[in-house]
Amino acid sequence: MRFRARVEVQLRPGIADPEGATIERALPALGFDGVAHVRAGRSFSFEVDAPDEGAARTTATQLADRLLANPVIEQSRLELEAI
Amino acid sequence: MAPRIGVVVFPGSNCEHDVIQGVEAVGAEGVLLWHGDTRLDGVDAVVLPGGFAHGDYLRPGALARFSPVMDAVGDFARAGGPVVGICNGFQVLTEAGLLPGALQKNGRLRFLCQPARLVVASTSSVLTCEATVGDELVIPINHFSGNYTCDAATLERLRAEDRIVLRYADDENPNGSVDAIAGIANEAGNVVGLMPHPERASSTLLGSEDGLVLLRSLVSSAAVSAAA
Numbered sequence: 555m556r557f558r559a560r561v562e563v564q565l566r567p568g569i570a571d572p573e574g575a576t577i578e579r580a581l582p583a584l585g586f587d588g589v590a591h592v593r594a595g596r597s598f599s600f601e602v603d604a605p606d607e608g609a610a611r612t613t614a615t616q617l618a619d620r621l622l623a624n625p626v627i628e629q630s631r632l633e634l635e636a637i
Numbered sequence: 638m639a640p641r642i643g644v645v646v647f648p649g650s651n652c653e654h655d656v657i658q659g660v661e662a663v664g665a666e667g668v669l670l671w672h673g674d675t676r677l678d679g680v681d682a683v684v685l686p687g688g689f690a691h692g693d694y695l696r697p698g699a700l701a702r703f704s705p706v707m708d709a710v711g712d713f714a715r716a717g718g719p720v721v722g723i724c725n726g727f728q729v730l731t732e733a734g735l736l737p738g739a740l741q742k743n744g745r746l747r748f749l750c751q752p753a754r755l756v757v758a759s760t761s762s763v764l765t766c767e768a769t770v771g772d773e774l775v776i777p778i779n780h781f782s783g784n785y786t787c788d789a790a791t792l793e794r795l796r797a798e799d800r801i802v803l804r805y806a807d808d809e810n811p812n813g814s815v816d817a818i819a820g821i822a823n824e825a826g827n828v829v830g831l832m833p834h835p836e837r838a839s840s841t842l843l844g845s846e847d848g849l850v851l852l853r854s855l856v857s858s859a860a861v862s863a864a865a
Contacts, residue, residue, distance in 0.1 A: 565741075569741070569786060570744065570784075570786075570813070572741075572742055572743070572744055572745060572813075573742065573746065621695070622695070624696060624699070624732065626731070626738060626739040626786070626788075627739045627741060627786055
């Protein structure tokens with residue numbers, strides 16, 4: 555089976571996010587009011603061949619934790635769909 | 638015989654020749670090592686130089702950590718060999734797990750290229766063994782991701798074990814690092830990472846000779862390692 559994985563990487567809560575903060579500071583000047591807690595992140599997508607969803611999830615999670623995110627400061631979230 | 642200091646060249650490294658010139662100015666022989674090699678050519682110390690290893694794609698150091706040479710660097714470090722990561726090299730060492738913590742984007746998102754005033758905080762490392770605690774050194778920094786970050790427990794350990802080797806001087810913390818950290822060492826003091834570039838402060842022609850005490854420390858540590 556083939557699965558499409560989407561991994562979203564963000565800084566952990568509590569780790570300062572200068573990019574998110576800078577975006578947030580720019581919002582009022584653009585007329586966006588009432589927007590708060592902006593966090594910047596990155597998104598990756600890839601396809602995995604695996605016998606079942608569990609195996610695909612294991613591969614994608616390991617890939618995210620070993621390479622795509624630095625667990626010291628970042629966390630990742632995985633979405634998986636069969637294609 | 639002069640101690641041999643290997644300087645690893647990753648695709649995108651750009652300070653390797655400066656480091657070679659710096660260590661040769663204080664009596665070592667500099668040797669370029671290629672990141673794709675799996676051996677260290679019998680060197681007595683290893684430097685991971687500044688630059689943009691693998692284009693800094695993903696995160697600085699994230700891909701360099703998987704370069705073939707890094708297994709040998711890890712073995713050399715675990716055997717007690719002196720290993721120093723300068724700037725991008727520091728980022729590689731944290732990504733490789735040879736030093737704790739991580740280097741985040743600078744606070745205020747500014748690329749910094751300026752002389753930094755530093756204070757030697759510990760002499761229990763291969764890079765500061767010939768300095769004196771409290772020495773003030775002016776050494777250039779040149780980075781976008783030099784904001785040292787770690788959790789509270791790690792910071793407590795670094796302090797308790799005297800592993801913070803360099804701090805930015807009192808009134809400066811240009812990148813927002815935790816505890817104004819500019820450089821740290823591992824538990825044994827043989828692996829050191831720092832954001833400032835001592836090789837760029839190794840001659841009065843460059844505006845400062847303050848980096849020489851660090852380079853001399855590394856060369857004498859390499860000599861000790863060679864004799865062992």
